[in-house]
Amino acid sequence: MINVxxxxxxxxxxxxxxxxxxxxxxxxxxxxxxxxxxxxxxxxENKVIAEIDKVVHDMPPPSEIPYLLMATGADFNGSIINPIDNASKYYNSADKAAMNLGAYASDIAYLSSYDKVQDALKYMETSQKLADQIGISSAFELELMERFESNLGNKDSLANLINYAMKVAEKKLEETDRLQMVALVLSGSYIEGLYLSVMVLDTYPEDLLPAASRDLILEPIVRLIIDQSKSLEDVIIMLKDLDSDPIIAEVISEFDILNVLYKQDLANVHQRIADQDPTLKLNKALLVDIIKEVKRIRSEMVE
Structure with a gap:
């Protein structure tokens, strides 16, 4: 990934x-x-690079979670993505630009998965501006934008292009020794993907189906949120081995709180899943504190 x-x-x-x-x-x-x-x-430095590579390898690419959400049959909800108008607030802060570049990558995938292709294209154009703020505009160069536009009707191609753009961005940052920026892009992508999952779960209509049927439909999303605990630990380790600045320190503090909630609220849940415990109900009730904290962290990120 980098000439170490x-x-x-x-x-x-x-x-x-x-x-x-x-x-x-x-x-x-x-x-x-x-x-x-x-x-x-x-x-x-070698340790940080290795940890970044681990996060990139283990964390779902930006397109994966939105496509899994769409596959559950959940309706599109345009109110849960980061409004494109917010981008102007990030232009004067490289740290904010990096985190929300990661967030917009997940939002683009969410839009694309529901065939909101013109909106996805606008988000790509905005992401290009954010990439320019952190000196990696070539990650969203003209050729990539043209390929994205010419594949607006092909979800798989769009997903691959989104993932490719983020890999290029990460590589460009590593090559120029901006490891903090890489970490913030990854952190932003992580929290936005988790937020989308949380919001799909949290906003699903309570009166649409009987509770048992609703829980059955939403179980894949609950599992998805539970499974993100490992990626969260990897991201925290990566961040803590970087030279800290106020933004990095704030992200670590917030992610540490979320990690504690994962461990408290989901104690023994992984083992019970592995044991196929028939008394375990994988539903929203397991995640009340986690949902609240994810919302808070994401609100801080996009403000």
Whole structure:
């Protein structure tokens, strides 16, 4: 995914140069000390890159969750995606632009899965502007936009193009040593996909079907939300190994709270699922606290 050797060599040169300058003439460090410090720095960066790769590998791509939601038969709900007009609020903050670029990728997939192709195209154009704010406009270059427009009637092709655009964005950020931006794009995509799942579950009409029938229809969404606990842990580990800034620290704090709720509310649920416990009811009641927290985190992200 990235030329790790080249990146780490660059880190070593920068680290040694900085350390040599900072020490001054009368407090020079030996070559061995400088090399040891550079090696520690390299190991830290290598660890972050490996964790980013793990998150990318394990987390569902932006298109997967929206298509699973559509497959349950849930109706389209345009009120649950991040309004396109919000994008102007992110132009002056690279961190906000990165997180909401990830969010819009999930929203594009949601729109595409329900054949809202013209709206999806507008979101692609807006995503191009956000990508430009963090210096990766080539991820949404003209050729990709033209391919997206020419495939508006093909859901599978649109899904592949969305996923491809995000992979290009992640690669561009890694190649230019903006690992924090990669992490924020992934965090935004993660929380938006989870939010869409939560909202489809939370807004499903209570009086449309008997409770047992409703629970049966919505069980795949409940499972989907439960299964996101592992990805959440991976994202938190990745974020905590980055150099913290106010936005990264805030995201970690919020994701930590969500992680605690997952562990508290779903204690033993994974094991009961594995054991095929016939008394376990996979319904919205299991997720009340998680739903509330996901809504809060997502509200903070898009404001």
């Amino acid at each position: 050797r080249h990146t780490l060599n660059l880190f070593a040169v920068v680290a040694i140069a900085f350390l040599a300058f900072a020490c001054g003439d009368d407090k020079k460090k030996s070559k061995g000390e400088l090399a040891a410090e550079a090696e520690v720095y390299q190991e830290a």
